[in-house]
Amino acid sequence: TQLLEQSPQFLSIQEGENLTVYCNSSSVFSSLQWYRQEPGEGPVLLVTVVTGGEVKKLKRLTFQFGDARKDSSLHITAAQPGDTGLYLCAGAIIGKNSGGSNYKLTFGKGTLLTVNP
Amino acid sequence: KAGVTQTPRYLIKTRGQQVTLSCSPISGHRSVSWYQQTPGQGLQFLFEYFSETQRNKGNFPGRFSGRQFSNSRSEMNVSTLELGDSALYLCASTPDSRQGSYNEQFFGPGTRLTVL
Numbered sequence: 493t494q495l496l497e498q499s500p501q502f503l504s505i506q507e508g509e510n511l512t513v514y515c516n517s518s519s520v521f522s523s524l525q526w527y528r529q530e531p532g533e534g535p536v537l538l539v540t541v542v543t544g545g546e547v548k549k550l551k552r553l554t555f556q557f558g559d560a561r562k563d564s565s566l567h568i569t570a571a572q573p574g575d576t577g578l579y580l581c582a583g584a585i586i587g588k589n590s591g592g593s594n595y596k597l598t599f600g601k602g603t604l605l606t607v608n609p
Numbered sequence: 610k611a612g613v614t615q616t617p618r619y620l621i622k623t624r625g626q627q628v629t630l631s632c633s634p635i636s637g638h639r640s641v642s643w644y645q646q647t648p649g650q651g652l653q654f655l656f657e658y659f660s661e662t663q664r665n666k667g668n669f670p671g672r673f674s675g676r677q678f679s680n681s682r683s684e685m686n687v688s689t690l691e692l693g694d695s696a697l698y699l700c701a702s703t704p705d706s707r708q709g710s711y712n713e714q715f716f717g718p719g720t721r722l723t724v725l
Contacts, residue, residue, distance in 0.1 A: 525713070534613070534699050534716030535652075580652065596665050597714065599644075601651035 495519070496583055496600035504606040508570055513603040515581035516563040522584050524557055524564045525597070529578040538566075571607045578602045611635065613702050613717035621723045627688040630720045634681050634702030640664075641683040642714065643675060646697040655698075658683055687722075695724045 496517045505511055515524070523542040527535035539548050541557035541564060548555045552575075554567040568575055582597045614633045622628050634641050642665075643655040654667040658677035675685040681702075687694055701714035 527716075532718065534701070534718050536716070537713040540713065582652075596654065596657070597642075598654070599652035 496581055496598055498579075498581060498600035498603050500603060501601070502604050502606075504608065505571055507572060507607055507609050509607075510567070510569050511571055511605070512565055512567045513579055513605070514563070514565050515600055517583060518562065519583065519585075520561050522561075524561070525582045525584065526555055526564070526566055527580040527582065529580060529602070530576075535578075535580055568605075571605075573607045573609050576605060576607050578604050613700060613715050615698075615700050615717040615720050617720060618718065619721045619723075621725060622690050623725050624690055624692060626690050627686060628690060628722060629684055629686045630698055630700075630722075632683045632685075632700030632702075632717060634683070634700075635704075635715055638702035638704050638715070639681050640703040640705070641677060641681065642701045642703070643683070643685050644699040644701065645669070646699055646719070647695075652699070655685065690724045692724050695722060697721050 496515055499514050503511060523540055525540045526538045528538055529535040539550055539555045541548055541555055544559045544561045546557045552569045556565050564581055580599055580602045582599045584597050613635055616631045632641060640659045642657040644652045645655055646652045655669055655673055656663055656675050657665040661677045672688045677683045697719040699716050699719045701716045703714050
């Protein structure tokens with residue numbers, strides 16, 4: 493069973509600070525995704541990383557996939573109150589069956605980020 | 610395009626009852642996955658349906674079941690409810706994956722189930 497560990501579990505910071513959250517596993521994933529979930533809503537995909545060592549930037553958010561494709565980090569620069577939410581990482585293993593290529597996502601438990609004004 | 614819709618949004622049941630939740634995926638998406646989200650366990654995969662067939666299944670007891678209709682709409686059913694079934698149940702739809710690639714999952718807002 494793949495297990496994704498996210499740290500820290502909770503993070504409360506002031507507006508303008510930088511932060512990094514981590515997602516670690518002993519398993520190798522075909523790809524890894526980061527989602528943000530706000531209260532009362534479902535998760536929304538932020539990014540997918542697929543290549544070991546890959547770095548992707550989305551405005552103030554920087555995502556990195558480990559060289560061995562077992563871990564990932566999300567760095568936020570100059571955090572804003574609008575960044576508040578639950579950040580989830582999810583690892584994907586792509587398999588095949590009679591229905592064609594398919595995947596199964598394993599989610600971490602998330603990092604609950606609060607950015608105070 | 611309209612997003613993934615789930616009904617009802619909130620539901621209160623008592624132990625021993627059964628419940629059916631509904632999910633309408635984004636138009637054109639044939640894959641629908643169901644997840645259970647709780648504070649202690651996080652998001653846990655229940656099952657995935659593709660073209661009316663269950664394609665993947667998580668580690669949940671047989672009380673949890675699902676189905677998918679020809680229009681890709683999906684339902685999940687939980688029988689003999691237990692207190693521990695209280696959770697947010699999320700549905701996600703995905704466009705058909707191309708060979709060797711991965712497509713994002715689009716989540717609905719969830720159904721909050723409370724079992725008393």
